[in-house]
Amino acid sequence: QLQLQESGPGLVKTSETLSLTCTVSGDSISSSTYYWGWIRQPPGKGLEWIGSISYSWATYYNPSLKSRVTMSLDTSKNQFSLRLTSVTATDTAVYYCVASKYYYYHMNVWGQGTTVTVSS
Amino acid sequence: QSALTQPPSASGSPGQSVTISCTGTSSDVGNYDYVSWYQQLPGQAPKLIIYEVTKRPSGVSDRFSASKSGNTASLTVSGLQAEDEADYYCNSFAGSYVIFGGGTKLTVL
Secondary structure (H helix, E strand, O other), X not given: OOEEEEEOXXXXXXXXXXXXXXXXXXXXXXXXXXXXXEEEEOOOOOOEEEEEEEOOOOEEEOOOOOOOEEEEEEOOOOEEEEEEOOOOHHXXXXXXXXXXXXXXXXXXXXXXXXXXXXXX | OOOEEOOOEEEEOOXXXXXXXXXXXXXXXXXXXXEEEEEEOOOOOOEEEEEXXXXXXXXXXXXXXXXXXXXXXXXXXXXXXXXXXXXXXXXXXXXOOEEEEOOEEEEEO
């Protein structure tokens, strides 16, 4: 059974870079079955798609975040990562890592989420 | 790109059916059969309940059904139960990216 677990700092300073990692168990991130992605949810608000990455490193990003986002894979650790630069308070949210089967536009498996607060 | 439009709230009594709408444009919902729905119980991560407009993942109750007409997709919850009280979100493929609806809070009266 595929499981995902987010990890990373819970507090990031304004203008710095947010870095999160998702550890995958139950399948290999090198598998062509899944796309790997990130979704976020600001406090009390709805879901926002950040982007997705395939096993072959093809990336798809939210146009509104594209200039600040980078996603990557670490096959040796069976992990994938998110980097978001120049953060502000509006980036404060629960960040979920997700796995999407065959296509990146529906999210089959979700991590439990990790809260990231941006503050000076 | 703007979020898909969902009603902020919906409600129904146990046993009734409730339908939640998700309105987009001809660039997203109207152009692709790639609409999904998610259920988010309080304090939990969202869960996929419908994908590709009408398909249910294994293990999801058949009380959840969905459809699409033009630029609007709809989720119907039949035989409402107390455990269905949650936030529901739609999303759609929009060409190269994914867009979500603002969410609907379903209350079981």
